[in-house]
Amino acid sequence: MRRPLWLALLASLLVGCATLAATALDERFGPAEPTRHDAPLPPTAGAPSYTRDIKPLFDSRCVVCHGCYDAPCQLKLTRWDGIARGLSKASVYGDIRLAEAPLTRLGVDAQRASQWRSMGFDPVLNERSPAPDHQLAASVLWRSLQLKSLHPLPGTPLLSDRDFDFSLNREASCPKLAEFDAHAQRQPLAGMPYGLPGLSAAEIDLVRRWLVAGAPDDPAPALPAAITAQVAQWEALLNGASRKEQLVGRYLYEHLYLGHLVFEGDAQRHVFRLVRSHTPPGHPIELIATRRPFDDPQAHGAQGRPYYRLQWDSETLLAKTHMPYTLSAARMARWREWFLQPAYAVDSLPGYAPEVASNPFKTFAALPLRSRYRFLLDDAGYFVNNFIKGPVCRGQTALDVIQDRFWVFFVDPETGASDDAAQLVAREAELLRMPAADGSSPSLLAWRAIAQGEDALLAAKSQAMEATFGPGRQPIDLRFVWNGDGHNPNAALTIFRHFDSATVERGLIGDAPKTAWVIGYPLLERIYYLLVAGYDVYGSTAHQLHTRLSMDFLRMEGEAHFLMLLPKAARIPLRDTWYRGSSDEVKRRVLGGVYRFEAESGVPYPAGTDAQQHLYRLLHQRLAPVLTHRHDINASTEPDPTARQALQQLAALRGPALQWLPEVTVLRIDTDSTGGTAARYVSLLRDTGHLNVSTLLRENAMLAPDEHRLTVAPGFIGAYPNALLHATPAQLPALVQAIARLKTEDDYRALADRFAIRRTDARFWDASDALMSAYRRWAPAEAGVVDWSRLENR
Known part of the structure; x- marks a missing residue:
């Protein structure tokens, strides 16, 4: 069909303008x-x-x-x-x-x-x-x-x-x-x-x-010999010749490709990326540039097997993407113990067809489930950070699927990786299907198949939980929750949502949250392949929508596992509190309908106690040996008693006044008028109250201002500060009072006039440099450049 005349004329005009512009540039600056x-x-x-x-x-x-x-x-x-x-x-x-x-x-x-x-x-x-x-x-x-x-x-x-x-x-x-x-x-x-x-x-x-001078660059320095030797050692482990070793290498690559890998004891902290290469160790890396880590390498020019290589990465580390993962002799020994020493057969290597490659329960079925789960638990904070710091979590719609702050626990491997659990996963692998099986441009109608598969999976899980913890069996109790083996701080995590970004921290930070998750191996692996390995940031809107809606289901599973630890009579009322304003269909997907668990909890609950708060206290006690406390307000994190008391009062604030505060505020406590190196930093994180987080695109209608809270945490939490405040210890009580009395935007503006270093402030860059220096001192292994793009203009 011929184009309309006006379109042809417009196209000619645009080409002509571009040609004229190029000619003008040539005349002005040369070709x-x-x-x-x-x-x-x-x-x-x-x-x-x-x-x-x-x-x-x-x-x-x-x-x-x-x-x-x-x-x-x-x-x-x-x-x-x-x-x-x-x-x-x-x-x-x-x-x-x-x-x-x-x-x-x-x-x-x-x-x-x-x-x-x-x-x-x-x-x-x-x-x-x-x-x-x-x-x-x-x-x-x-x-x-x-x-x-x-x-x-x-x-x-x-x-x-x-x-x-x-x-x-x-x-x-x-x-x-x-x-x-x-x-x-x-x-x-x-x-x-x-x-x-x-x-x-x-x-x-x-x-x-x-x-x-022509924007010159410096030649890359040579890696130290000791680092080069470690690279060779790890690449040898990742590229063994047997089918067993090749499958293990593929599993490790698909889970570590986004991380910043560093060697234990490397004072310079050289950062490496795990990549797929056409070339084996000992040769220059030739990247296999696929859209996803499990896409077919042969479709991108690979003639034989892919090789897993450590590529030195000198790019600036960013707080919003930095995910350090330490490679040590002890970790290598654990990998060998979990994956290479057990006697199991890999009769054939799995292919890369999307239906198989996007489903880790099919691709890696030959690997012992206990080994896979132990590998993920070993640094669970890193893997959950992948959900947050990977490319998926940007923007309100990507994040309105989670509460503003909640705690995460994990199913103990003795239960979550038992033979019964392994058999269930193997039996239901077909139901554990991921949206990535439909590619990056799926049909919107594919959502129906995802929902139907989830319903079938929950029915199977209901039967399995009843068989494990039902009548005549050991009831579900605190042993269901992993205690970090008494030494691993990854056993408890706190996740913060900051409207359009999020943060993961080890430990149980803040007071008792509204909700908590308990995550087992299948759920942990599914979230990883949904939000990380299978997610395409360049994918179509339908792909991104399927990912968001699928995460609704996975959140509900994590919440359901926590509810199962409560007395049977307390579960549904608490579920309904979490899902106020949601339909009965949504609530039944959490627990009590599609997903059923009728057995009584084996956790003892004294009469008249708040079951949820009692369970939180018991979990605190169980995990006490592994909990980190660097974000607690105490004499070690805030030595000034006046400041410490003011911060504790600030943490106790509740209600609508907090709606005027930004999501993430950095508070600098100055010991003198300069805000120098002795200054201390505190993160103020608004926990926005919601009736529920299951409603797509209607978040404002689900807000519950009376339930707004504030988490006050010494140190740095959040990669995108929205505001930078400063005060001396003597000024902090006045700041607390000003926050407690906020009723209008004008009130906040008056507060900022007194306490904020705004983006227009002539001191801004000095304050930014001081903040970054303090961040690097406070968390040298984790710190990265913070992002000021969401700094408010208020």
Whole structure:
């Protein structure tokens, strides 16, 4: 069919405009050279060093927004080749997609800047004539910094909504070089860093000299011999020749590919990624760049088996994605004990057809279930962090499936990995189906099959639980809950939701939460393959919707296991409290309908006690030897008695006043007027009350302001601070009173006028640098650059 005439004319006009713009740029700066930054220039005498000078500056001023999938314009400034890649007008998040989007993973889906140009990315470095003035004038990076210098932030505490948009899904301009003049005229206040104070004159000059020198990079240093030897040792373990070893290697890779692997005792903490390569150990890595970790490597050019390799990763560590996983001699011994020493046969290796590869209960059926569960429990905090810090958890819709704060416990392996449990998993593997089996662009109707499979699975689990804990059997009691073997701090976790982001911490933080989960092996593995291995951040909206709705079911299972520990008479009333406003169909999916458990609990409950609170106390006692206390308010975390008392009063606040507080606030307690290195930091986390969290897209209607609470935790929790407050110990009682009396936005503004360091504050960058230094001292193994993109303008 012929196109309408007006469409043809419009297309011709657009092509003509693009041609004119390119011609104008050629005349002004010389012809484009897309291969200019395919490889960096070597260091130049007298020029700033990228590693020593530029990267630390970008980390502290730019990566605080430009660091991940959600970086504006996909401009990742965490390493040199991200700068060379440039920007894209396409968004990874926020768009409604009928089909999966092209993959744009830095360092994976293209290796050179010129390849990114063919994928729609535009340069931010000069790719035209290398004349010194062109190195600046033809650089979008430089012009963005210069725009801020020419048009600094207005001298007002708050920025105008007319000039600045800080909403999560705001439309970014992402101007190309040909568009920058018009962009600067239209949005003069949009210089970088956006909505924050500009760089100092010395910092600007440092960037200027580096760009004039051609944006050189430093050669990568050689790995220490001791580290190289450890890489070889672990790669040998991961790439054994037997079918048994190959299956184990595949299982380990699919569970560790997102992590930051570090060697125990490495003072420099070199970070490695576990990747699949066409090449075996001893040869340069050639990535197998699949959409998911279980996709067929032969469909991406592999001629034989894939090899699992440790790739050195020098990218800046971000608080929102950093997941350290330690490789030690003791851990290697445990892996051998669990996976290689037991006598079992692997008659054939599983294939990569989506229906099989997306289902770990089919793919890894030959591996002992007890070994798989022990492996996951060994560092359960890491695996649950994958649910949160992987690419799925961004935005309100992705996270409104969980409560704002809840505790997580695990089924003891003696029960959860028993022979009976293994037989149930093997029997019902077909029902343990994951949405990824339908690919990244499924039909919306596939949701019906997921729901039907879940119902069948719950019916089977009901029978199995009745057979294990029913009449004439050992009743379910505290032994059902893993105690960390008396030494493992991963036995208890606290998960915080911060509206559109989340955090996982080891230990039981805060007072008793509204809900808790108890997770066994099948549930833990299913959540991992739903939210991590099987989730495609570039997938269609239908894929993302299926993932969100499937997580509803898995949350209900975790909650049901906790309810089973309560007296039979207390279960349904508590379930109904958690699901106020939900339909009876939803409630029956938790417990009492589709999922049934009629046996009485074996946990003793004194008459007249609140069963849930009593159970929490018993679990605290059972897990006491493994609980961490670094987030408790006590003399060791807050030595000043006045400040300690004020923080305890703050933690006791409840109700509607808290709705005016941000989700995540960092409170700096200053020991002097400078807020120097002796300052202490406390996280204030608003726990928003909900009638239920099972209603998609209607969260506001489910809020329960009277149930808002505040978790006050010494140290750092949350990768996206929404506010930064500061006070001396003597000022803290006044701050507590001001929070308790909040009734309007004006009240909060008055509080911020006195206690906040806003994004417009001339002290902001000094405060940010001090916070990051304190974070690294407080948690050197876990700290990463915090993200200021959600800092409020209030």
